[in-house]
Amino acid sequence: MRNNLINLAHQARTHIGTVNRVLAAIDYEQVPGPELHSLPDVQAPTPEEVLDTLAKVKGDPGKSTALHALAVREWAANHPALRDAEHHAWVRAWDHAKTLLPSLIDTIREAYRTEGLRLAEYAEGPLSGIQDLSALDLATLPSRTAHHAADAIASYRRATALHQAWRTLSLRAAGEVGAPTTLYEMTEPTLDQFRAAINAAPQQFPLKDAWSIARKGWKLDLPEKFRGAQERRASLAAQDKAIDDDISTLKMKGEHRAAQRLASISSEQHDVPDAMLS
Numbered sequence: 698m699r700n701n702l703i704n705l706a707h708q709a710r711t712h713i714g715t716v717n718r719v720l721a722a723i724d725y726e727q728v729p730g731p732e733l734h735s736l737p738d739v740q741a742p743t744p745e746e747v748l749d750t751l752a753k754v755k756g757d758p759g760k761s762t763a764l765h766a767l768a769v770r771e772w773a774a775n776h777p778a779l780r781d782a783e784h785h786a787w788v789r790a791w792d793h794a795k796t797l798l799p800s801l802i803d804t805i806r807e808a809y810r811t812e813g814l815r816l817a818e819y820a821e822g823p824l825s826g827i828q829d830l831s832a833l834d835l836a837t838l839p840s841r842t843a844h845h846a847a848d849a850i851a852s853y854r855r856a857t858a859l860h861q862a863w864r865t866l867s868l869r870a871a872g873e874v875g876a877p878t879t880l881y882e883m884t885e886p887t888l889d890q891f892r893a894a895i896n897a898a899p900q901q902f903p904l905k906d907a908w909s910i911a912r913k914g915w916k917l918d919l920p921e922k923f924r925g926a927q928e929r930r931a932s933l934a935a936q937d938k939a940i941d942d943d944i945s946t947l948k949m950k951g952e953h954r955a956a957q958r959l960a961s962i963s964s965e966q967h968d969v970p971d972a973m974l975s
Contacts, residue, residue: 699777699781702781702784702785702788703784705784705787705788706783706784706785706787706788708791709787709788709790709791710787712791712794712869713728713730713787713790713791713794715865715869716728716794716798716865716866716869719858719861719862719865719866720801720862722858722861722862723805723808723855723858723859723862725801725804725805725862728793728794728797728801729790729793729794730787730790731783731786731787731789731790732786732790733783733786737773737779737782739770739773739774739779740770740774741770741771741774741775742767742770742771746767747764747767750763750764750767751764795869795870798866798869798870799870801866802863802866802867802870802921803921805859805862805863805866805919806863806918806919806921808855808859809856809859809860809863809917809918809919810917810918810919812852812853812855812856812859812907812917813856813907813910813911813916813917813918814917815848815849815852816849816852816853816856816907816908816911816917817911817914817916817917819845819848819849819852819911820849820908820911820912820914821914822845823841823842823845824842824845824846824849825912827846828912829908830846830849830850830853830908831850833846833850835847849908853907853908856907856917857907859919860882860883860907860919863882863919864878864882864923867920867922867923868923870922870923871922871923871924873923876923878905879905879926879927879930880902880903880905880910881920881926881927881929881930881933882919882920882923882925882926883905883907883910883917883919884903884910884915884916884917884918885915885916885918885920885929886915886916886933887916888933888936888937890913890914890915891933891937892937892940894913895937903915
């Protein structure tokens, strides 16, 4: 039982420390730690205190009230009850911190969308030809372009830090610690965008990078929950397969023009009457 408490307290310290590091990186208020000030502040006596007291004892040391006081301090400072109280305080602090995560995640998602819109403006406008922001030498650019590039780099770095903070908080809110980064936790493409990328030869998905996604024209958006990225990918794949199945059905029926028409129209129009496929 006690080993379990120690383990939970260790996890709580780790989680709170990790969460607060990523929050500090994006200049957000940190989650509070344990209220250790309410615990008894008992410090074990130092060797110097013991030796100094012994030197002052006259007669039998066993009858010295000063030495007895030091012994009580030593006992209390190292008693499991005091350590357990501290462990419980860390566990309570993490339980409280977890109640704050959903609101923090929502705030981070909104900030990420804002930076995404800014990156999209630059990617579609004055910086459309730039593939790698990190490789830019601002000193070599015209003044106006350099100004745009500096702003874009700031938004890119901010979006990257916000994404990392979202990952950290979302994983811990889900009771997880680590998982590979996926493209769909950073962006939510339309079905048409997904189909265009997956059907290209070779496939043309953006890198798992905010600037690459913005240049591709995909919306920068973080899911509400960590598993939302998997749900996005699964939904797009299922819709894509349904369209391909409809096209295959039309071809099997010899309706090649209808199949070509279905393949060429936008996904918003892919509402094929059942009679057409029966």
